[in-house]
Amino acid sequence: MKYIDEFRDGALARNIAASIAGEVEAGLRYALMEFCGGHTHAISRYGIEDLLPAQVRMIHGPGCPVCVLPMGRIDAAIALAGRPEVTLCTYGDLLRVPGSKRQSLMKAKAAGADVRMVTSAADALGIAAAFPDRQVVFFAIGFETTTPPTAVVLKQAKARDLANFSVFCNHVLTPAAIGNILESPEVRQLGTVPLDGFIGPAHVSTVIGSRPYEYFAEEYQKPVVIAGFEPLDVLQAILMLVRQINQGRYDVENEFSRAVTRDGNRKAQALVAEVFELRPVFEWRGLGQVPYSGLAIKQAYAAWDAERRFAIAAASVPDHKGCDCGAILRGLKKPSDCKLFGNVCTPDNPIGSCMVSAEGACAAHWTYGRFRGAA
Amino acid sequence: MCLALPARVLELLADEQAMVELGGVTKQISVALVDDLAVGDYVIVHVGFALARLDPEEAAKTLALFAEMAAAS
Amino acid sequence: MKGPPLDFRNGMVDMSHGGGGRAMAQLVDELFIAAFDNDLLRQRNDQASFAVEAGRMVMTTDGYVISPLFFPGGDIGSLAVHGTINDVAMAGAVPLALSASFIIEEGLPLADLRRIVLSMAAASREAGVPVVTGDTKVVERGKGDGLFITTTGIGRVPPGITISGDLARPGDAILVSGSMGDHGVAVMSQRENLGFATDLKSDSAALHGLVAAMVAATPSIHCLRDPTRGGLASTLNELAHQSGVGMIIEETAIPLRAEVAGACELLGLDPLYVANEGKLIAILPEAEASRLLAVMRDHPLGREAAVIGRVVEDRHRFVQMQTAFGGRRIVDWLAGEQLPRIC
Numbered sequence: 001m002k003y004i005d006e007f008r009d010g011a012l013a014r015n016i017a018a019s020i021a022g023e024v025e026a027g028l029r030y031a032l033m034e035f036c037g038g039h040t041h042a043i044s045r046y047g048i049e050d051l052l053p054a055q056v057r058m059i060h061g062p063g064c065p066v067c068v069l070p071m072g073r074i075d076a077a078i079a080l081a082g083r084p085e086v087t088l089c090t091y092g093d094l095l096r097v098p099g100s101k102r103q104s105l106m107k108a109k110a111a112g113a114d115v116r117m118v119t120s121a122a123d124a125l126g127i128a129a130a131f132p133d134r135q136v137v138f139f140a141i142g143f144e145t146t147t148p149p150t151a152v153v154l155k156q157a158k159a160r161d162l163a164n165f166s167v168f169c170n171h172v173l174t175p176a177a178i179g180n181i182l183e184s185p186e187v188r189q190l191g192t193v194p195l196d197g198f199i200g201p202a203h204v205s206t207v208i209g210s211r212p213y214e215y216f217a218e219e220y221q222k223p224v225v226i227a228g229f230e231p232l233d234v235l236q237a238i239l240m241l242v243r244q245i246n247q248g249r250y251d252v253e254n255e256f257s258r259a260v261t262r263d264g265n266r267k268a269q270a271l272v273a274e275v276f277e278l279r280p281v282f283e284w285r286g287l288g289q290v291p292y293s294g295l296a297i298k299q300a301y302a303a304w305d306a307e308r309r310f311a312i313a314a315a316s317v318p319d320h321k322g323c324d325c326g327a328i329l330r331g332l333k334k335p336s337d338c339k340l341f342g343n344v345c346t347p348d349n350p351i352g353s354c355m356v357s358a359e360g361a362c363a364a365h366w367t368y369g370r371f372r373g374a375a
Numbered sequence: 376m377c378l379a380l381p382a383r384v385l386e387l388l389a390d391e392q393a394m395v396e397l398g399g400v401t402k403q404i405s406v407a408l409v410d411d412l413a414v415g416d417y418v419i420v421h422v423g424f425a426l427a428r429l430d431p432e433e434a435a436k437t438l439a440l441f442a443e444m445a446a447a448s
Numbered sequence: 449m450k451g452p453p454l455d456f457r458n459g460m461v462d463m464s465h466g467g468g469g470r471a472m473a474q475l476v477d478e479l480f481i482a483a484f485d486n487d488l489l490r491q492r493n494d495q496a497s498f499a500v501e502a503g504r505m506v507m508t509t510d511g512y513v514i515s516p517l518f519f520p521g522g523d524i525g526s527l528a529v530h531g532t533i534n535d536v537a538m539a540g541a542v543p544l545a546l547s548a549s550f551i552i553e554e555g556l557p558l559a560d561l562r563r564i565v566l567s568m569a570a571a572s573r574e575a576g577v578p579v580v581t582g583d584t585k586v587v588e589r590g591k592g593d594g595l596f597i598t599t600t601g602i603g604r605v606p607p608g609i610t611i612s613g614d615l616a617r618p619g620d621a622i623l624v625s626g627s628m629g630d631h632g633v634a635v636m637s638q639r640e641n642l643g644f645a646t647d648l649k650s651d652s653a654a655l656h657g658l659v660a661a662m663v664a665a666t667p668s669i670h671c672l673r674d675p676t677r678g679g680l681a682s683t684l685n686e687l688a689h690q691s692g693v694g695m696i697i698e699e700t701a702i703p704l705r706a707e708v709a710g711a712c713e714l715l716g717l718d719p720l721y722v723a724n725e726g727k728l729i730a731i732l733p734e735a736e737a738s739r740l741l742a743v744m745r746d747h748p749l750g751r752e753a754a755v756i757g758r759v760v761e762d763r764h765r766f767v768q769m770q771t772a773f774g775g776r777r778i779v780d781w782l783a784g785e786q787l788p789r790i791c
Contacts, residue, residue: 001709002383002417003417004380004381004713009441009773010773011774012444013774015441016444036377037791045771046775047771047774047776048775050776065377091790091791092789093789093790093791095787096787106784117641117787117788119790120405120422120423120424122405122423122424123423123641123643142422142790143377145379145421145426146377146422146790146791148426149405149422152408202377203379203421203426206426206427232441236437236440236441236444255437257436258429258433258434259381259427259429259433260427265408265426268408268426346783347780348781357791358716358791359791368778368780369777370778371764371766371776378791380713397710397714398707398709398711399646399705399710400646400707400711401645402644402645402714403643421790422790
């Protein structure tokens, strides 16, 4: 597959790894956070940590939209799906995510709720057009990558005046989360989370461009390298970060230049701005209430907003007591630090969201890497 | 996050749709988010939408950089 | 007294076809007995009675539920024959006979039912394994998914052959008979909600001929299993667990078609968990592996056979994979069912 296979070449990987090993300097620390779950997944799946010198430490960030969705929103979706008139459409990623009382959309479906898996927001719109007697709700999640498609279908729903379609919007913003981590006391004052550089998102950046990261690099004096999700992209980005740290630089560099520009996709940005507006505050699992970090549907599209149509109340539900997803999402803990990891909480029986998503730090470690800890 | 893949545009269709191909598999996607696509372009596809056009020159540059690394070590 | 013949063009199955009366007898006569035609079935008894040679017998049963009923490379009927023959064959046994039970949802077009039964009969004839007894039930509309088929198979194990999932030993080689994931991707390509197309066909096939050649050449085979639901990864984990061993496989050695790789990339699936219906895994002492590989490659259903890994000692019973990229990772059991994902 063109533009995929070339970026998975193991021989080239060992060469880049050799450069990294050759260039790290004694006495310097290279604690690098990959913000995105896509990078976390690639690092685990391809065994990239095996190729890195001990001085380079990867810290998994909160960039997994399934993982950061708070339990209250899952509960709200399950409640929506339970209404007899509602057909709830959502991406496959969300079906197994546990809400409170160990409920999930999958279990709701087994109990009789009309829950449909879609692979595109456009499919949810299609279902609404095909079943005019059903209230079809699209349970939308995702970062800036996944938001523009939702904007497109909202515009189409309005243009076609599809009265039985609505969107339960849970779209969130990457820069707000990065800012939250950099501002956290663990990073700023306490230093309990060492952070010397960031691997910036791949596909989010195709939409928002590399410009939004310039503020972080400047304000917090941390280098950022935007990288693709293939393993060679990740290794190359690590090498670029090592070089910046060696030279004391903190620039925004773009390894994923084949798809990311400084300005991003302006058409997509304009569409999103037309349909969505900032919420003053939105809850993230692990990060808590983060100001201006989520999107709501604008007044002009209020008729297609499921939160308004079904009067969904914002409810904050605490996570399972023993679950360390929050600390793991903030980089404070590793999956193996959680006492539920691997005994109570496994992909077959997930307690926290980090064990559900293929990109969650716990699922990635359990699925691909747990032999490393086994004696 | 965000599973997205480079796919080649096979055909541009009505209503801002296009047929794309990846490894012998074809899929109809929306191109509402990317202007001025041509058959043969590679696009990054996410949840059934093209998000960006892939720049073949930049891809070649990145690959050349990897190769340089190979030569240096 | 005989009514008009069944309308295989426009008719559909209704409750009377399962009611035990004349309509049911007509369906059995005009469709099932006509299609599967053999001496035992023609006796019209509630059971088939036949003599078998002395020896060790195997018996297996499997229910077939699949949506859609027709897919590129097969349908639920051919699948119900191949799948059960394969389960018999994976003991190294020679399949002798099948039974078939049909649970039909009211409203299924008779044309569809006929197409499925004819395809099933053709598969049974081609395999040389007759359907010797059967049953038909009809359930009300909404209480079935068109058609469910359950087939039971019996077979006889040749003397001197002992094949079982708990016999893998450290030092054994692991082989597969061909490319992985073809069936699952071919079926998924027919599901509207996944929205992709491919020319790929299901690999659905009866493997007893291949198995006969294999056990004749290397009677020392320890394990055989067809990696159906859950794919290669889940089946290897089952075998590792049963045998109390670990396994290490090589990603680059696993045969995989470009279309399967492409579809899996698009949907966010791992091809190692995608179903096969005409492939097998064989485990045997390493010293015999090249002989077995040659025999498999000589058979039409094993042309792309490959040695993909080896059995190792491991009290954790991990199945690990050396990746094409050069790292190593676990190949775990499938958690729940594999769902397409966006992140």
